[in-house]
Amino acid sequence: MKSNNPDFAELLREYGSKATPGRVTLLKVLWQEDKPISVAGLKKKLDPSFDEVTLYRALESLTASGLIREVDFRHGHAHYEMNALREHHHHIICTSCGRVEDTECRVQEAKLTKASAFRIITDHTAEFFGLCNSCIKTA
Amino acid sequence: MKSNNPDFAELLREYGSKATPGRVTLLKVLWQEDKPISVAGLKKKLDPSFDEVTLYRALESLTASGLIREVDFRHGHAHYEMNALREHHHHIICTSCGRVEDTECRVQEAKLTKASAFRIITDHTAEFFGLCNSCIKTA
DNA sequence: ATCACAAACGCAATATACTTGCAATTGAAC
DNA sequence: GTTCAATTGCAAGTATATTGCGTTTGTGAT
Ligand SMILES: [Mn+2]
Ligand SMILES: [Mn+2]
Ligand SMILES: [Zn+2]
Ligand SMILES: [Zn+2]
Numbered sequence: 001m002k003s004n005n006p007d008f009a010e011l012l013r014e015y016g017s018k019a020t021p022g023r024v025t026l027l028k029v030l031w032q033e034d035k036p037i038s039v040a041g042l043k044k045k046l047d048p049s050f051d052e053v054t055l056y057r058a059l060e061s062l063t064a065s066g067l068i069r070e071v072d073f074r075h076g077h078a079h080y081e082m083n084a085l086r087e088h089h090h091h092i093i094c095t096s097c098g099r100v101e102d103t104e105c106r107v108q109e110a111k112l113t114k115a116s117a118f119r120i121i122t123d124h125t126a127e128f129f130g131l132c133n134s135c136i137k138t139a
Numbered sequence: 140m141k142s143n144n145p146d147f148a149e150l151l152r153e154y155g156s157k158a159t160p161g162r163v164t165l166l167k168v169l170w171q172e173d174k175p176i177s178v179a180g181l182k183k184k185l186d187p188s189f190d191e192v193t194l195y196r197a198l199e200s201l202t203a204s205g206l207i208r209e210v211d212f213r214h215g216h217a218h219y220e221m222n223a224l225r226e227h228h229h230h231i232i233c234t235s236c237g238r239v240e241d242t243e244c245r246v247q248e249a250k251l252t253k254a255s256a257f258r259i260i261t262d263h264t265a266e267f268f269g270l271c272n273s274c275i276k277t278a
Numbered sequence: 279a280t281c282a283c284a285a286a287c288g289c290a291a292t293a294t295a296c297t298t299g300c301a302a303t304t305g306a307a308c
Numbered sequence: 309g310t311t312c313a314a315t316t317g318c319a320a321g322t323a324t325a326t327t328g329c330g331t332t333t334g335t336g337a338t
Contacts, residue, residue: 133256179324
């Protein structure tokens with residue numbers, strides 16, 4: 001739970017989307033989550049009448065606009081988190097208990113454009129996998 | 140195509156796998172590839188009698204042992220590349236033409252264990268997406 | 279060389295994650 | 309309030325990967 005909720009309808013419009021009731025609710029759920037959430041997780045938090053296909057299409061659309069972001073935790077399905085109004089970052093995931101921690105981005109894309117045949121790098125992934133301290137103890 | 144082929148059967152045994160004819164062939168194909176290849180790509184290069192389920196199980200097993208590595212190009216399916224006998228690295232992928240280039244790893248996992256509640260980091264992903272120089276020109 | 283057995287295989291069935299087609303609805307711009 | 313592209317809802321479909329299970333095989337031990 002967070003305070004100072006942004007105006008989700010306005011935010012959606014700023015990113016070129018229509019501010020439908022479903023998308024406003026979806027965005028609110030993503031805002032309240034403190035870590036990337038799966039489609040299954042979203043369905044549980046949303047009204048059962050929220051159509052699954054509509055959900056997939058909203059996620060695709062909002063990801064394309066950059067309002068939200070898709071993250072790969074190697075669970076065989078996508079996770080999503082708020083991208084706007086947040087600082088760019090990555091994650092450390094415990095492969096034993098699933099615990100997730102944000103971690104600051106230390107990647108410098110600019111250096112890569114000098115070392116490669118790519119002049120434009122738009123985006124990158126960087127997730128870390130390991131064991132959190134409580135899982136180390138019980139191991 | 141590369142010269143100085145390693146002994147694939149011996150390599151498989153070193154990584155705790157049985158050196159079956161199928162796995163030896165699979166490993167050879169992965170060795171000859173210069174970039175991560177999909178399951179569909181592998182099937183094309185392998186004998187049609189190579190069972191698909193056997194292929195999936197071999198990939199899972201060899202990935203678990205660290206002999207090969209799974210890479211996510213955001214194509215909706217996995218890609219695999221040789222991991223043993225190679226230096227750890229990452230990739231830059233052109234989102235327009237699919238061109239792939241290796242890039243050296245600049246990530247320092249050790250620094251992360253100090254900044255987080257994780258003492259053990261075993262693994263990380265880091266792939267870069269952008270436009271290669273020939274796709275920039277034609278854009 | 280033979281044996282024992284876990285690992286790997288082959289085939290059919292199944293599961294999960296996600297996509298497509300299309301008619302109906304609706305938010306936003308004018 | 310009219311217009312229209314964006315979005316929705318439902319049904320059907322696709323792609324990717326997994327599971328179950330009986331059979332085969334590579335490997336280490338004798
Ligand atoms: Mn998950
Ligand atoms: Mn591919
Ligand atoms: Zn980053
Ligand atoms: Zn690395």
